[in-house]
Amino acid sequence: MDLQSTAKVLAMEWGAKDFFVLVMEKLIFVKGFGKHWCKYPGKLGCCLQPEVDGLRLVSNTTSEFIHRVTSQSLAVLRIGSMEPGALLNDAFKEYEGDESHKADEYIRFIKDKLPDAILQCIKAAGEEFEPALQQSLLRVRLFDMYASTHTRKN
Structure with missing residues (x-):
């Protein structure tokens, strides 16, 4: 995992004690415990809303729920x-x-x-x-x- 980025972190939230999410200008980074992580193309104007069992990523056009896979x-x-x-x-x-x-x-x-x-x-x-x-x-x-x-x- 290489996050040697100079991009500014726009938002960071924990998701139900299992993972955290960083929102940057062109990247959304999700990191769980251990070696588990993934990254997605960023969405401008999105915000993170913590929920009991996960995290909601809300933008102008979509609402996505990020949670641990059971x-x-x-x-x-x-x-x-x-x-x-x-x-x-x-x-x-x-x-x-x-x-x-x-x-x-x-x-x-x-x-x-x-x-x-x-x-x-x-x-x-x-x-x-x-x-x-x-x-x-x-x-x-x-x-x-x-x-x-x-x-x-x-």
């Missing part, structure tokens, strides 16, 4: 995750994309953990803000009907 969301949505919920989510995506043979492989792999997988997806949906992602994670529950039928046959 463990349930990480378990289900992290790339390469081998958690049952992640594999069920991947199976559902393959099934929707007409790759049912790949979906079958995922289901066979997690058939003993199917109830846990469904619960992980439901909890992750409850922790997300994006409606399309919430719907996708909740639709996995409907996919359970297909998966249950498939596991009974085998």
Whole structure:
């Protein structure tokens, strides 16, 4: 991480004890505990508003909420995750994309953990803000009907 910048810091706020945000002229820098950090292009005229569980970044045209990614969301949505919920989510995506043979492989792999997988997806949906992602994670529950039928046959 290199912040050797001469840019003036316009705002700084803590977000729920987990991270802090620096707003500079052309850069927004987010730093969490440990080695976790990221930076985004800056927005002119934005301000930071602390909230109980995060930080709101408000500009003339947008309002964005910055918060810690929950463990349930990480378990289900992290790339390469081998958690049952992640594999069920991947199976559902393959099934929707007409790759049912790949979906079958995922289901066979997690058939003993199917109830846990469904619960992980439901909890992750409850922790997300994006409606399309919430719907996708909740639709996995409907996919359970297909998966249950498939596991009974085998």
